[in-house]
Amino acid sequence: MTHAAENGKRGPLDREPLAYLAAALRGVGQVDLQPQLLTGAFILAGLWAAGWKVGLFATLGTLLSTASAYALGADRGSLSRGLQGYSGCLTGIALVGSLGHHPATYVLTAVGCVLCTVLTAALTTLLGPYGLTPLTAPFCVVSGVIVLGAPSFARIWHGAPAPVADPTSGDTGITFSDLWHAFFANVSQVFLVDSWYVGLIMLAGLACAGVRVVLWAALGSVAGIVAAWALGAPTAQISAGIYGYNAVLVGIALGAVFLAGTGWNAGYALFGAGLSTGLTAAITSFFAPFGGHTFTWPFILTTWALLAAVPQLPRLRAATA
Incomplete structure (x- = not known):
């Protein structure tokens, strides 16, 4: 596996x-x-x-x-x-x-x-x-x-790092342009890049890995957008993929890699994708006071927790090697 x-x-x-x-x-x-x-x-x-x-x-x-x-x-x-x-x-x-x-x-x-x-x-x-x-x-x-x-360290530091997302600022209005940009940017932000066309290229690469993989990348992106919008996240950050890239990774991990392709597992994967979106804001707020970075911690913590629970939940099945 x-x-x-x-x-x-x-x-x-x-x-x-x-x-x-x-x-x-x-x-x-x-x-x-x-x-x-x-x-x-x-x-x-x-x-x-x-x-x-x-x-x-x-x-x-x-x-x-x-x-x-x-x-x-x-x-x-x-x-x-x-x-x-x-x-x-x-x-x-x-x-x-x-x-x-x-x-x-x-x-x-x-x-x-x-x-x-x-x-x-x-x-x-x-x-x-x-x-x-x-x-x-x-x-x-x-x-x-x-x-x-x-x-x-003066020989290392040459300026301020890229800004960390602020989950408390911005409006909650969202347009179709924001939505399609977010869909692709969610994929590229896995690699810390905000670019819809880079996300499109990466989705093409994921399609080479199989229909199930690219489907779950897409579903994870959609789940991240929906969860972020429902929670009232700032539109600019949704559009930039800040709130959705962890959902993409969780979708792939639980939907296409670590769990078998069953209905219960599919629901579990979507739940995890949405959960990671909310966790993104919490971890960002936790790191903000001392200048830390969220990176992919929401994906890691969500995936670890949900996978660790699988042996105790009989309706869920791990993928076979």
């Missing part, structure tokens, strides 16, 4: 030099929990379309985290499936977006990718007995700590 640990000692990376690049490309797709090469290629193309800095640091982050995992002897099965690269991909994007394009950002990205590898291994060990996986928690912890501490 995607994002599950594998125990094999040897794999494609030992036999094919180009497999390293393939593993890194799969790592880009694994941000959306998909290991397909074509999915990773579309998403990476979308990131470069968002701007050369985003594309460059997404690429560097994925390559560096995959390389560090390989150097440290990480499981070859997880490496070949891209499970060691996705947190590095997001870390690279987050650091260049928050710290700017400076030499120090390259150094911190390299350090952050190594830390992501170590933290992925640690969380895999800790969460394994509970049937859970690290998801994007290594990225959230590493990037969150670096960005939070950066203002204390």
Whole structure:
């Protein structure tokens, strides 16, 4: 199953030099929990379309985290499936977006990718007995700590980070233009990008992973929009995808990856997508006083909690490997 640990000692990376690049490309797709090469290629193309800095640091982050995992002897099965690269991909994007394009950002990205590898291994060990996986928690912890501490160091800090969403401001009116922009931006904001056409490219990549995957990405986006509007979130932030990207990830995780395709599971996945939207505001408010970032914490906490409950809820069924 995607994002599950594998125990094999040897794999494609030992036999094919180009497999390293393939593993890194799969790592880009694994941000959306998909290991397909074509999915990773579309998403990476979308990131470069968002701007050369985003594309460059997404690429560097994925390559560096995959390389560090390989150097440290990480499981070859997880490496070949891209499970060691996705947190590095997001870390690279987050650091260049928050710290700017400076030499120090390259150094911190390299350090952050190594830390992501170590933290992925640690969380895999800790969460394994509970049937859970690290998801994007290594990225959230590493990037969150670096960005939070950066203002204390003159050689690192070169300006203010991107603003954190303020759930208490703005109006609640919404137009059709806001809705369709939000639908696609929800997908691109998984990678910290506000762009409807980047979201469209990424959806095309998710379609390469299968109908069920792209369907649940779309359903998660819609659920995020509906929940945010119903709760009275600011229109500008709904349109920018601030409130919906976690719902997209929850939709894919619960609807297409970790749970079987049953009616009860579908309702559970939609419930989780809406729940993550409300949790986005709560976590943003929690981090705001000390300048922290929400990142994908709502997705992580929602998915962990709902998956941990599945063994005790007989009407829900986990997906078979």
